[in-house]
Amino acid sequence: MIVDLFAGGGGASEGIRIGLGRDPDIAVNHDAEAVAMHTANHPASEHFHGDVWAVDPRRVCAGRPVSLLWLSPDCTHFSKAKGSKPRTSKRRSLAFVAVRWARAVRPRIIALENVVAAIVDANFSTGRRVAA
Numbered sequence: 001m002i003v004d005l006f007a008g009g010g011g012a013s014e015g016i017r018i019g020l021g022r023d024p025d026i027a028v029n030h031d032a033e034a035v036a037m038h039t040a041n042h043p044a045s046e047h048f049h050g051d052v053w054a055v056d057p058r059r060v061c062a063g064r065p066v067s068l069l070w071l072s073p074d075c076t077h078f079s080k081a082k083g084s085k086p087r088t089s090k091r092r093s094l095a096f097v098a099v100r101w102a103r104a105v106r107p108r109i110i111a112l113e114n115v116v117a118a119i120v121d122a123n124f125s126t127g128r129r130v131a132a
Contacts, residue, residue, distance in 0.1 A: 001025040001064045003107070005052050005097065006072045008034045010041035012113065016070065017042070024070070028055050052097045057104035069107035071098050 002020070004013050007027035017023050027045040029035050035049045048055050073094035098112050 001061065001066050002068045002070070003061070003066055003101070004028070004045070004070045004072075005101070006074070006094075007038045007042075007045075007047075008072070009037045012070055012072050013038065013042050013045065016068070020068075024068075025064075026060055028052055028060075052094070053100070057101045061105045066101075066105045066107040067109065069098070069101055069105075069110045070113070071095065071111065072113040073097070 002016060002022070002024040003026045004016065004024040005028050007013055007024070007029050008031075010027075013024050013027060023042045023044045025046060026048065027035075027038050027042065028048045028050070029038065030049070030051050032049055035047050038045070039047050046060075048060060095112060098110055101107065102110060
């Protein structure tokens with residue numbers, strides 16, 4: 001199965017559809033409007049409206065193997081795209097939900113999309129593996 005966390009309007013899910021020929025099985029987002037838009041764009045996905053930390057990976061996956069876990073957490077506080085230096089250097093925890101999902105359902109592939117500044121700010125080393 002394929003899981004898309006932080007599934008906004010469905011851009012990443014559309015890329016998954018184009019690349020793999022099918023929609024994600026599960027899509028999660030905290031914003032009701034984003035979930036409604038994703039539902040319109042990807043009606044075959046099962047949608048969960050809520051905080052990614054509150055969604056139980058084992059319950060929603062129900063024992064089904066996860067082949068791809070895609071995460072696109074908010075990068076607002078790290079991004080230079082807004083035309084200046086990042087807004088804050090505070091460490092954000094959203095990306096770390098990947099570790100929770102990795103431990104719970106052991107996805108075959110985890111894709112974590114974010115900006116370079118988030119990695120630097122969180123003190124990750126490039127290519128560092130996180131034990132599950």
